[in-house]
Amino acid sequence: MRVVLAPDSFKGSLTADAVCAAMQTGVLRAVPGAEVVRIPMADGGEGTLDCVGAATGGREIRLDVEGPLGAPVTARYLLDPGRASAVVELAAASGLPLVDPAHRDPLRADTTGTGRLVADAIRRGARSVLVCVGGSASTDGGTGLLRALGFRFLAASGAELPPGGGALADLDRIDTGGVPEQIRRTRFRIACDVTNPLIGPRGAAAVFGPQKGAGPEEVRILERGLARLADVLAERTGVAVHDVPGAGAAGGTCGGLLALLGAEALPGCELVADAVGLPAALDGADLVLTGEGRLDDQSAGGKVVSLVARLAAARGIPAVALAGQIVPPLTELHGLGLTAAFSIADGPRALAEMSESAPRLLAAAAEQTLRLRVA
Template structure:
C-alpha cells in the first residue's frame, strides 16, 4: 500500500513537516508495511519558503530587514543556485506574528521589510521573483514593499506620504522613475490563497483588517484609502485592481504589485505542489492524506486541501483530510475530490488542548483513516 501524506501546516501548532511525521506514525500503526511518501505543503503563506528550501537548487539568504513597525528584524528568503530566481515570503519580514500584544497598528504598519528582501534579490541578479503573501500585519496595498524598490507615493503638494494604509487617502501621484535596477526586467509573481478583491465588503480592509487590530471605523478608513490607491493606480497604469480576485490578499499587497509591477497572481498551493513533485507522487498512490488547521467552506478556494483533492481526483485516488476542526458543509470540497474529512477532536476539547496535543491526535485519526482504507 502506498500512502502520500501532503498536508499544510497547522498554524500555531505544527509545521507541515511535523504534521507529516505525526500522520506517518498513525499510518504505521495500521499498516506497518505501507510505503509512505511525505510531501509537506503550503499555500503561498507562511511555510511556503520552507517548502522551496527543502527542494533542490535553492539556498537560504539571511539578512536584516524592517518589521511592520520599522524595527530591525532578522529575515530570510530563498535564492536559486544560479541566482536567477528568488522566493520571498512576506511573513518573514512583514508578518503579523512579528508584533507582540498591544503592538498592532493597522493604520501605519507596512510591508517595507518585504521590499527590502526583494531589492536584495534583485541586486544579486534575480529576475524571476515569487512573492508569497499571507499573514501580513498591514493593510498598505503593498506600498511599503514598493517604496523599498524606489517607487514614490506623494500627495497633492508633492510630499512623500508616510508609511501605512491610512495615508493613501491623500495619494495624488505614483512615481516609479526611481524603480530599483533590474525591477523593470524582472518577472514578478504573487502567490496567495484567497480570492478577495482589493476593496468593498469582501476586500482587504473589511475581511482581514479586524485580524490586524482594525476597529470598524478604521476598517472604513482603510477601505476608502485603498479605493483612492486603486483609482490612482488605474489612472497611472491603466490597470484596474479594485475588483481583481486575489488583489486584497495580504492587506492589498497583491493589488499593489499587480498595479505597479504588472505582477501575475498565482495559486500558491498549485505552485508548491508542482515544486514538491506531488502530481508524480500521486500517480501510484492508494490513498492521500492531507489536512490543515481548520477545514471549512473557505478551504475550497485554492487552499492546500482543495488542490490535493483535485489532483487526487484526476488520478482516482481517495483523499482524506484531517483538521483541528471541520465545519461543514463541505459540498464544494467533496465536489473537488475530497473523499472524507475528520476532526482531531476526540471529545470536548479546548483550542489550547487541541493545539498542544495535535501530534498525538493526528496520529490517532490517521490510524483510523488508514484502517478504513484497508477495509
C-alpha cells in the same frame, strides 16, 4: 497500501513537515506495512519558502529588516545565483505572527521589510523574483514593499504618506522616478494563496482585516484606502485591479505588484505542488491525507486542501482532510473532490493546549482514518 501525505502547516503550531511526521505515525499504527509518501505543502503563505527550497535548492540569505510595525526582525529568502532567481516569503518579514496580538496595529502595519528582501535579492543578481504572499500583518496594498523598491506614494501636498493602509485614503499620486532600472527589468511572479479581489465585501479589508486586529471602523478606513489606491493605480498605469481575483492577497499586496511591477500572479499551492512533485506522487496512491489548521469556506479558494482534493479526485483517489477546527459547511470542498474531513480535537481545549498536543492528536486521527479505510 500506498498513502500520500500532503498537508499544509498548522499555522502557529506545526510545520507541514511536522504534520506529515505525525500523520505517518498514525498511518503506520493502523497499517504497519503501508508505503507512506510525505509531500509537505504550502499555498504561498507561511512555509512556502521551506517547501520550495527543499525541492529546488538555493542559498538561504538572512537579513535584518523592518518588521510589520517597524521593529527589526531577521528574515530570510532563497537565492539561486545559477538561475539568477530568488524566492521571497512575505510572512518572513511582514507576517502576522511577528506582531504580539496585544500590540496589533492594522492601520500602521506595512510590508517594507519584504521590500528590503526583494531589493537585496536584486542587488545580489536576481533577475526573476517569486514573492510568496500570505499570512501578512498588513493591509497596505503592497505600498511598503514598493516603497522599498523606490516608489513614492504622495499626498496632494507632495508629502510622502506614512506607512500602512490607514493613510492610503489620502493618496494623490505615485512617483516612479526613483525606481532603479534594475527593478524595472526584473521579472516578478506572485504566489497567491487566495482568490479575493482587492476591494468590496470579499476584499482584503473586509475579509482579512478582522483577522489582523481591525475593528469595524478600521475595516472601513482600510477599505477606503485600498479603493483610493486602486483608483490611482488605474490612473497611473492603466491597470484596474479593483476586482481582479487574488488582488486582495496579503492585504492587497498582490494588487499593488500587479499594477506597478507588471507581476504575474499564480496560484501558490499549484506552484508548490509542481515544485515538490505532488502530481507524480499521487499516481498509484490508495489514499491521500491532507489538512490545515482550520477548514472553512475559505479553504476552497486556492488553499492546499482544495488543490489536493482536486488532484486526487482526477485520479479516483479518496482524499481525507484532518484539521484542528472545522467550520461547516464544506460543500465547495466536497464538490472539488474531498471525500471527508475530521477534526483532530478530542474534546474542549484551549488553543495553546491544542497546539501543544497537535502531534499526538494528528497521529490518533490519522490512525482512525486508516482503520476505517482498511476495514
